[in-house]
Amino acid sequence: MAILDKIVALAKRRGFVYPGSELYGGIGGFWDYGPNGVELANNIKRSWWQAMVHDREDVVGLDSAIIMNPKVWEASGHVSSFTDPLTECKVCHxxxxxxQPDEIEAHTDKHRHEGQKSVAWTEARQFNLLFRTFVGPVEDNSSLAYLRGETCQGIYVNFLNVLSSMRVRVPFGIAQIGKAFRNEVTPGKYLFRVREFEQMELEFFVHPREATERFTYWKEERLRWHLSLGLQKDHVRFRQHESTERAHYAADSWDIEYDYPEWGWKELEGIANRTDYDLKTHGKWSGKDLSYSDPLTNERYIPFVIEPSVGVSRLFLALLIDAYKEDDKRAFLQLKPSLAPVTAAIFPLVANKPQLVEKARSVYHFLKKHFVVGWDDRGNIGKRYLAQDEIGTPWCVTVDYDTLKDDTVTVRDRDTTKQERVSIDRLKEYIGAKL
Ligand SMILES: [Zn+2]
Incomplete structure (x- = not known):
């Protein structure tokens, strides 16, 4: 079985990712995060927020609404040109x-194998990726609105609000984590090309003459962060966009790519120098002055924007792939402990000895105040280890008969499977130190 298929199966089996609305046959391009998936995704987002907002003095956070005044999307160019060329198979429509020539070829081949002699395609036409909806009770053009196609527009339209309400000075950034929506023609590649996804975006505002230097800084900073999460060095790389593939307003654009099994190098994060395009455009369309006046030099200018932007689900998938390990006895997720859905799992050696269960419950409730902990009293200890290994739980804590005598427990390490006796009063420090 290919590695990716194993991960997809594990993710479903262990409560990481389910197909969206599976009960009703699913819906293409939408996925649900299960109990363990939402913990991993939250840990990814928390780590990003920590690195991008809390650890810094020059970035503030924002959470803007998903539905915005439709003029935002006219100004940004999404209404007119956020499109993909669409073609229809004349055989099956x-x-x-x-x-995407590979997909067209594969589909053409499929029909040929079915005995179809000629497979024709319609002329390509542009298909807009914005999801439409209506605001209020009347469904006509005056109430038409869009689900946001990217989160960064919410940042640009709040640039003046943040400037006037917060004690910030250029250079500074506004960070946001939130859902975005793209009505992809052909969603696919599991979590890679989806119609509803979550972005973690920073828009960093700088003086135009500092843009190049800041761009280089953010490129390095972002790669460092990905490596700090445990992605392997030889699985990530930089790739500069050709001038033909980057947006017309971008002065420079790079991807941090991940080497996905089967699909090869694909975008994990994009870092772009968007120049003063966004603020200028919104200034023009709104009729408001979005320039910045430097309080020290009195110079007035429209800041350039450096944007590092990463999708949660793409990173989620890359982390699962990198963490997946197997040997002849087991499969396990070697996630960085701070990212693992469960930090420690507590087991009573057997479930039918009230004294053991009671003692284990007390350990569980104590640790629960400090970490995300799990509980399992089903089956034998070996099976419980295997289950925890597959969700990447770094430590399993077993309460046994010795515990009742000397207040020590067995702590089993996920990666080495080695076991150690630790006294209960040291348990919190033991886990905290390794975390
Ligand atoms: Zn067809």
Missing amino acids: QRFRAD
């Missing part, structure tokens, strides 16, 4: 992106 299934639609595909005209700029």
Whole structure:
């Protein structure tokens, strides 16, 4: 079985990722995060927020609404040109992106194998990726609105608000984590090309003459962060966009790519120098002055924007792939302990000895105040280890008969499977130190 198939199966089996609305046959391009998945995703987001906001003096956070005044999307160009070329198979009327030759070829081949002699395709036309909805009780053009196609627009339209309400001075950044939506023609590649996803975006505002230097800084900073989460060095790389593939307003654009099994190098994070395009455009469309006046030099200018932007689910998937390990006895997720859905799992050696269970419950309730802990009293200890290994729990704590005598427990390490006796009063420090 290919590694990716194993991970998809594990993710479902162990409560990380379920197909969206599976009960009703699913819906393409939407996935649900299960109990362990939401913990991992939250840990990823918490780590990003810590690194991008709390650890810094020059970045503040924001949470803007998903539905915005539709003029935002006209100004940003999404209404007119946030499109993919779409072509339709004339045999079965299934639609595909005209700029994905591999998928068109595969589909054409499929029909040929079915005995179809000629497989024709319609002329490509532009298909807008914005999801539409209506605000209020009347459904017409005056109430038309869009689910946001990217989170950064919420940052640009709040630039003046943040400037006037917070004690910030350029250079500074505004960070946001939130949902975005793209009506992809052909969602696919599991969590990679989805229609609803979560972005972690920073818009960093700088003086135009400092833009290049800041761009380089953020590139290095972002790579460092990905490596700090445990991604392997040889699985990530930088790739500079060709001038033809980057947005017309971007002065420079790089991807941090991840080497996904089967698909090869694909974008994990994008870092762009968006120049003064966004603030200038919103200034023009809104009629408001979005320039910045330097309090020290009195110079007035429109700041450039450096944008590092990463999708939670792409990173989530890369981390699962990198963490997945197997040997002849077991499969386990070697996640960085601070990212693991459960930090420690507590087991009574057997479930039918009230004294053991009671003691284990007290350890569980004590640790629960400090860490995310799990409980398992089903089956034998070996099976419980295997289950915890597959969700990446770094430590399993077993309460046994010796515990009742000397107040020590067995702590079993996920990666080495080695066991150690630790006294209960040291347990919190023991786990805290390793975490
Ligand atoms: Zn077809």
